[in-house]
Amino acid sequence: MFTQVLSPQEASAIVCEELARGRDPAGAAHTLCSQAVQLAEWGGPKGSRCAADNTTAAVFDLGELG
Numbered sequence: 001m002f003t004q005v006l007s008p009q010e011a012s013a014i015v016c017e018e019l020a021r022g023r024d025p026a027g028a029a030h031t032l033c034s035q036a037v038q039l040a041e042w043g044g045p046k047g048s049r050c051a052a053d054n055t056t057a058a059v060f061d062l063g064e065l066g
Contacts, residue, residue, distance in 0.1 A: 005039045006032075015059055025059040032057045 011032055018028035033055050
């Protein structure tokens with residue numbers, strides 16, 4: 001069963017914050033996954049705990065394609 005821990009807007013905000021701090025896309029993806037896993041394990045939707053064993057994020061910085 002799929003459980004959405006972060007909304008797309010929340011995930012985008014985390015990535016944008018990390019990139020603004022100077023992190024590279026891989027670092028931003030790592031932070032996003034870490035926060036998603038933490039939320040899933042300790043405060044998922046409606047206070048439930050859920051497994052986070054298949055958490056993946058891909059972050060592409062299109063500005064680097066230039």
